Amino acid sequence: MPEHLSPTRHGARHGERPFAHVAGTGSMLRLALLNFLLNVLTLSLWRFWAKTRVRRLLWSGTAAWGDHAEYTGRGGELFLGFVVVMVSVFMPILVALTAAQMAVEAGNPWGNAFVLLIQAVAVFLAFAGLYRARRYQLSRTLWRGIRAGQDGEAWRYGLMVLGCGLVNVLSLGWTWPWTEMTLARYRLGNTRFGDERFVCTARARGLYRRFAVMWGVAALVLCLPLVTVLGLYLSGDGILESAEPALLFIIGLLLAGGVVLVLALPYAWYRAAVLRQLVAATRFAGTTFHLDARTAPLLRLGLGNWLIGVLSLGILRPWAALREFRFVCANLSADCEPDWSSVRQSAAAAPRLGEGLAAVFDGAGEF
Amino acid sequence: MTALPGRFNDGRTAASRQVTVTPGTNGLDIRGEDGLMVAFWKTADLRADGELPDGAGVRLRCAADPDARLSLAQAEFIRPLLPKPPRFPWLKLAGTFAGALGVLAALWLGIPAGARALAIMVPSAWEKGWGDTLADELERRWGTCRQPAGDAALQLLAARLGAGIAPDLHLNRLVVVRRTENNALALPGGSVLVFSGLLAQAESSDELAGVLAHEFTHLRLRHPTVAMIRAAGIGMAVMLVTGDASGLAASGAAMAMAGAYSRDDESAADAGAVTLLTQAGIGTQGLAAFFRRLDDGPPGLTGWLSTHPDSRARAQAVETQGGERQAPAATRPALEPEQWAAIKGICGQ
Numbered sequence: 001m002p003e004h005l006s007p008t009r010h011g012a013r014h015g016e017r018p019f020a021h022v023a024g025t026g027s028m029l030r031l032a033l034l035n036f037l038l039n040v041l042t043l044s045l046w047r048f049w050a051k052t053r054v055r056r057l058l059w060s061g062t063a064a065w066g067d068h069a070e071y072t073g074r075g076g077e078l079f080l081g082f083v084v085v086m087v088s089v090f091m092p093i094l095v096a097l098t099a100a101q102m103a104v105e106a107g108n109p110w111g112n113a114f115v116l117l118i119q120a121v122a123v124f125l126a127f128a129g130l131y132r133a134r135r136y137q138l139s140r141t142l143w144r145g146i147r148a149g150q151d152g153e154a155w156r157y158g159l160m161v162l163g164c165g166l167v168n169v170l171s172l173g174w175t176w177p178w179t180e181m182t183l184a185r186y187r188l189g190n191t192r193f194g195d196e197r198f199v200c201t202a203r204a205r206g207l208y209r210r211f212a213v214m215w216g217v218a219a220l221v222l223c224l225p226l227v228t229v230l231g232l233y234l235s236g237d238g239i240l241e242s243a244e245p246a247l248l249f250i251i252g253l254l255l256a257g258g259v260v261l262v263l264a265l266p267y268a269w270y271r272a273a274v275l276r277q278l279v280a281a282t283r284f285a286g287t288t289f290h291l292d293a294r295t296a297p298l299l300r301l302g303l304g305n306w307l308i309g310v311l312s313l314g315i316l317r318p319w320a321a322l323r324e325f326r327f328v329c330a331n332l333s334a335d336c337e338p339d340w341s342s343v344r345q346s347a348a349a350a351p352r353l354g355e356g357l358a359a360v361f362d363g364a365g366e367f
Numbered sequence: 368m369t370a371l372p373g374r375f376n377d378g379r380t381a382a383s384r385q386v387t388v389t390p391g392t393n394g395l396d397i398r399g400e401d402g403l404m405v406a407f408w409k410t411a412d413l414r415a416d417g418e419l420p421d422g423a424g425v426r427l428r429c430a431a432d433p434d435a436r437l438s439l440a441q442a443e444f445i446r447p448l449l450p451k452p453p454r455f456p457w458l459k460l461a462g463t464f465a466g467a468l469g470v471l472a473a474l475w476l477g478i479p480a481g482a483r484a485l486a487i488m489v490p491s492a493w494e495k496g497w498g499d500t501l502a503d504e505l506e507r508r509w510g511t512c513r514q515p516a517g518d519a520a521l522q523l524l525a526a527r528l529g530a531g532i533a534p535d536l537h538l539n540r541l542v543v544v545r546r547t548e549n550n551a552l553a554l555p556g557g558s559v560l561v562f563s564g565l566l567a568q569a570e571s572s573d574e575l576a577g578v579l580a581h582e583f584t585h586l587r588l589r590h591p592t593v594a595m596i597r598a599a600g601i602g603m604a605v606m607l608v609t610g611d612a613s614g615l616a617a618s619g620a621a622m623a624m625a626g627a628y629s630r631d632d633e634s635a636a637d638a639g640a641v642t643l644l645t646q647a648g649i650g651t652q653g654l655a656a657f658f659r660r661l662d663d664g665p666p667g668l669t670g671w672l673s674t675h676p677d678s679r680a681r682a683q684a685v686e687t688q689g690g691e692r693q694a695p696a697a698t699r700p701a702l703e704p705e706q707w708a709a710i711k712g713i714c715g716q
Contacts, residue, residue: 023420038460043467046460061420067374067383067438068419068426091603098599102489105497145378145436194381341382345434 018337019329022068023061023322031057032318048082049075054318055137058325064143065337073140081136081353085129093122120162128158131187132351138191139350146345151197152190160186177204177211180274188282194343202281210273214266221262225255260306268299285338292331301327371441373397375405378434388437390444395427397437406435415449418442425449474604479628482597486589491556494592495539498556502540505552505560512543512563517713520706521561524572527701528580531646535587543713549661551578553585555592563714568660573653575710576701577640577685580647581654584639590632598625630676637681641688650698651689658682 035050052075059071097118104111131154138148164179181204188200272293279291305320370387375397386405389396394409406429414428425442427449429435439445521541529536537557546562553559559582561575569575585591601624637654644651661678675681702710 022423027420042460042463043471045463045467057420060417068423094603102493105500107496144376144381144383145434146381341380343381345379
């Protein structure tokens with residue numbers, strides 16, 4: 001009998017790793033390539049069913065305390081959700097935006113204000129949509145026949161994200177750890193499995209040392225090229241104007257790649273602390289968790305996934321998702337096993353249509 | 368038959384219990400470790416809920432108790448009892464493919480008509496605003512050629528050509544810009560930019576008259592505005608289908624579609640130019656000569672991607688249409704020699 005189907009042991013030792021991921025890379029690569037072919041054939045309309053199949057593999061490969069998770073979403077739900085949002089939300093917004101831009105072109109003084117307003121609405125919808133997408137995904141996530149779910153309001157979350165974004169801009173980014181944890185608390189604190197809620201008390205305290213280093217590096221790395229370009233432009237030598245556009249493009253590309261590489265290390269260092277702190281402050285039915293997120297493996301995971309996405313033009317992104325699932329399963333531990341017999345099936349209603357807003361405004365849930 | 372170890376979830380709580388499963392002819396006999404029966408799942412009610420990936424076993428459901436689950440690591444004896452897993456949905460796939468083609472066909476036909484209908488609704492002040500913004504930018508970038516004698520001759524020619532369509536033309540800018548290409552440009556809201564390269568290469572004032580008649584027809588039919596709306600519409604449609612605004616393939620398809628529509632526009636403008644020239648008593652020979660000199664290489668694969676029809680075909684069409692309307696003897700040159708010379712020298716060479 002494979003290890004992950006072995007009998008449940010109550011009162012597992014502290015630091016026990018109850019999670020495992022058994023889906024092989026080969027299965028995922030085959031699925032990703034098949035999906036790519038079918039996407040080409042159907043002018044990309046297959047993508048809803050493609051996403052569903054990838055999720056089914058990701059979910060069913062995830063075992064917790066010996067039992068595998070289950071994804072019960074259907075491609076048709078995603079497709080219908082997409083169509084509904086496209087027609088009822090996206091088209092009106094696009095028409096409004098086009099009209100506003102035409103007004104700007106025609107010199108109407110109100111045009112810019114309209115464009116800004118519509119963009120703010122679009123950002124709000126994108127994040128409210130992400131929250132709804134999470135609600136859909138969780139409602140289609142089962143384990144031992146019990147449905148997960150998410151409470152809370154998508155519009156409230158969308159407004160929170162808008163407010164946090166504003167605060168972050170005003171503080172030059174220094175409120176980021178605080179806003180990040182605030183949003184995560186709302187998401188996780190409203191996450192349910194069966195009738196039992198997760199409890200999340202994560203705070204930003206303790207993150208600021210790493211954040212300051214990351215902020216400093218980012219400021220340096222982002223400012224240097226900007227200052228250089230600005231200097232060249234203002235010096236009036238015409239170097240920028242006379243240079244080959246292709247050469248400028250290649251230099252720009254190299255610069256962007258360089259920025260990613262230089263920023264990746266401090267970012268992974270910061271992110272490792274965020275993930276550890278977030279998981280440590282999240283409880284479920286009296287069980288506390290621990291994520292052994294270290295900088296180097298996180299950096300390998302992030303850069304590797306970035307390369308996979310870029311080099312395969314996005315075709316192999318499901319593989320990147322698989323790597324993330326494996327990382328979490330391999331590094332997440334629990335201090336004890338929850339008393340599962342006290343966790344009951346919830347009668348809460350699940351959404352009927354899938355993540356339309358997010359699919360339209362954000363392309364969320366890429367895998 | 369042998370009893371198999373398995374794990375059972377009743378679907379009411381998240382507890383999991385170790386069971387032994389005995390497959391029989393009527394169904395699965397599921398018993399707890401204490402030997403007491405937990406459930407009996409009839410064969411007809413069994414649902415294969417899915418093979419777990421990479422041979423990790425199989426998870427079963429039962430129609431009579433939809434939330435319960437039974438997982439088995441060794442599934443060889445169970446599989447023959449299960450309903451066949453759903454086949455790959457080829458039919459559904461063919462359906463989406465056909466649907467995609469249908470959507471595409473509807474868009475192909477609907478977008479130009481919709482753009483024309485919308486263009487009529489655009490306030491002319493907006494149209495003029497866009498055109499002026501564009502034209503100012505291009506004039507700033509390329510530089511303009513202005514000389515009183517040359518400008519006067521241009522306006523004279525424009526008035527003679529536009530006489531027949533004056534109410535629909537709204538020409539408010541006719542400028543020569545410094546560009547070496549043999550070309551001219553009509554922008555929304557009644558702006559026409561003539562490239563200096565066209566003046567340098569033109570051999571007679573009739574050629575310039577032919578090109579202006581062509582651009583004026585674009586303006587009369589509001590082609591620049593229609594093309595802008597059409598481009599936006601194509602982008603919107605591609606986004607609708609693919610859900611992705613930045614797709615490379617999507618923008619390629621959009622460009623090909625835009626090219627095909629623009630070829631229709633060009634043919635319409637050629638036909639309108641023949642009418643204008645005929646009404647003004649100017650021969651169509653100049654326009655035909657202009658097209659003949661446009662050397663765009665051998666017609667071939669790139670034809671359906673380009674924005675303009677094949678030049679030789681255009682020259683031929685112009686000659687045929689023009690010949691039917693008017694005998695060459697009934698025409699007089701577009702401009703007097705000294706007026707033509709003033710336009711030729713407007714950029715100071």
